Every structure is written in C-alpha cells, then in structure tokens.
Amino acid sequence: PTLQATFYGHTYDNPFMNASGVHCMTTTELDALADSAAGSFVTKSATAEAREGNPEPRYVNVDLGSINSMGLPNLGLDYYLDDAIKRQASHPDQPFVMSVASYQGFNEYVANMRKIQESDYTGLVELNLSCPNVPGKPQMAYDFEDTDKLLTEIFAFYTKPFGVKLPPYFDIMHFDKIAAVLNQFDLKFVNCINSIGNGLYIDEATDTVVIKPKGGFGGIGGEYVKPTALANVRALKQRLNPSIEIIGTGGILTGRDAYEHLLCGASMLQVGTQLEKEGLGVFERLTAELLAILEAKGYASIAEFKGMLGTLD
Numbered sequence: 001p002t003l004q005a006t007f008y009g010h011t012y013d014n015p016f017m018n019a020s021g022v023h024c025m026t027t028t029e030l031d032a033l034a035d036s037a038a039g040s041f042v043t044k045s046a047t048a049e050a051r052e053g054n055p056e057p058r059y060v061n062v063d064l065g066s067i068n069s070m071g072l073p074n075l076g077l078d079y080y081l082d083d084a085i086k087r088q089a090s091h092p093d094q095p096f097v098m099s100v101a102s103y104q105g106f107n108e109y110v111a112n113m114r115k116i117q118e119s120d121y122t123g124l125v126e127l128n129l130s131c132p133n134v135p136g137k138p139q140m141a142y143d144f145e146d147t148d149k150l151l152t153e154i155f156a157f158y159t160k161p162f163g164v165k166l167p168p169y170f171d172i173m174h175f176d177k178i179a180a181v182l183n184q185f186d187l188k189f190v191n192c193i194n195s196i197g198n199g200l201y202i203d204e205a206t207d208t209v210v211i212k213p214k215g216g217f218g219g220i221g222g223e224y225v226k227p228t229a230l231a232n233v234r235a236l237k238q239r240l241n242p243s244i245e246i247i248g249t250g251g252i253l254t255g256r257d258a259y260e261h262l263l264c265g266a267s268m269l270q271v272g273t274q275l276e277k278e279g280l281g282v283f284e285r286l287t288a289e290l291l292a293i294l295e296a297k298g299y300a301s302i303a304e305f306k307g308m309l310g311t312l313d
C-alpha cells in the first residue's frame, strides 16, 4: 500500500506535517522538517512585526498532552516570506504552507495578506484565525461576522491559494454557521483544530499552575483533544463544499489516531504536541504505523477509506 496523499492538486509522499508553532520558528528548523519523513510542513504563524511572545514558562508537556500560552512569538512576516520565496524553488510540486496570523487584529490580517499578494511567494498560506493566547484579543474565528468581513476583504485582492486554521467548535449550530461563512469563498482548505483555548493544568507537587502567562490559562493539545478534533474534522467535511479540503490536527499520537482523522475526511494531518515530545522521528513512526493499518485492512491507498466513517443508522 501507499501513503501518498493528494492535497490541493498535489501528491505528497504521506499526509503528515508539523502543526504550526512546533519545530518551525527558524529556517534551520524548517530545513530539518523539509529533510524529515514528514510529507510537508507549515511555518510558525507570522505577525507583521517580530515578537518576543509571552514570558516563560509558556509551553509545558504534560502526561496526556500539552498546555501553551506562547503569545505568538515569531521572527516577523518578512523573515518567513523571504525564507518561503527561497524555499519554494526546492518544492515546486509539493508546496509547503506558510502560516499567517495577526497581533493587532483585523487590519493587520489584511495588511499581512496584501504583503504576500504583492510578493513572489506563490505557495499555500494558512490564515490563522484561532490564536487563543493574545491577551485582550478574542479569537477571530469565534466572531462569525468579523470572519465573513475579513475573508470578503481579503478575497477582494488576494488571488493566491490559501486556507484557514480554525479553533474547535462545540455546538452544532456553530459548525453550521462557520461552514456557511466559509462556503462563500474559494478557500483551498480548512485546518481543524487549533488548541482548545484557555485550559488550566495544575502541578500536583506544588499546587500551582505550570505556565506563567494568563494566570496559567493556555491552549490544550495532545490526547486530551482528539475527540474534539475528530468531531470538527468530520463536521466541517460534512458541511463544506467538496472543493475545500480538510487538514486534520489534534490528538495524533499513533497511526490509529491518524487513520481516524482520515476516516473523518482529512486530506493532510498535522502533529503538534507529539512532535514536540518525540522529535522529528515521530514521522517515521507514524508513517510506519499508518502503513501497517492499511496493510492489515487490505487497503492499497488512503482514497479507499478517506471520509468513510461508519454511522449506526
């Protein structure tokens, strides 16, 4: 069997990528990702200006996952755009993804996308509408009207391929509403999910929180989030135009977790917490485990089961 994954008209050796924020802050880290067993990769979400981010400790691995309130540390859009323009020549047939966020809010999102539109970068962009850790700033994607307004404004000038990174939703009506907004636009993909915002982890030895920012509140990743991630991948796949592909992110530790995201309809798969814990070797392990599942089930390719989740009706 083959793990070949098709995404946005391209064929990748396998569906695995890093999740933005993990192992993707510098060109050195990106080079290592490009050389790893991962099928593709995404850069750390960039803001207009470089940012230090929140005080440390701001990311902690815990038994069943991770908690973070990084606060959008990054080297600035110009740095990642410059790297991406150089790097795109080496990946003409397997475009990677550049992640873009905003610290200031609506207007910075527009300005950042305008800069990319005017640049020589021709690859994919992941517009991060779901950073939960910018104090005082609500997540864009939890405001349906603002998201509609932002995408309308971007599509008025942006002609290059892009998708959006979404937070988890927990109400069926919210799945309906965000899908209705997104279906108006020629988006190439939707990435579900970002970390589950504003969780709290307590250290049993000290009875204190484990991260410094926001009194210990931070985005949750890892095993904790898989049921929510699978539900969001499934719900958005069921609701979005078939032309909008899904990247499945959240709770992927094993080949089985990856297989379940594909069953829910994901085209590509992103690994954050487990990559942070295990290092780049996680991609060799996950590809081997997923391949073993295809062999055991007699599938020749992902296409044979992608989106084929069974229900009990």
Ligand SMILES: C=Cc1c(C(=O)O)[nH]c(=O)[nH]c1=O
Binding pocket: 021, 045, 068, 069, 070, 071, 072, 073, 101, 128, 130, 131, 132, 133, 194, 195, 219
């Ligand atoms: C881009 C900011 C994000 C951050 C962050 O930089 O704090 N953490 C996340 O879990 N998700 C994000 O989207």
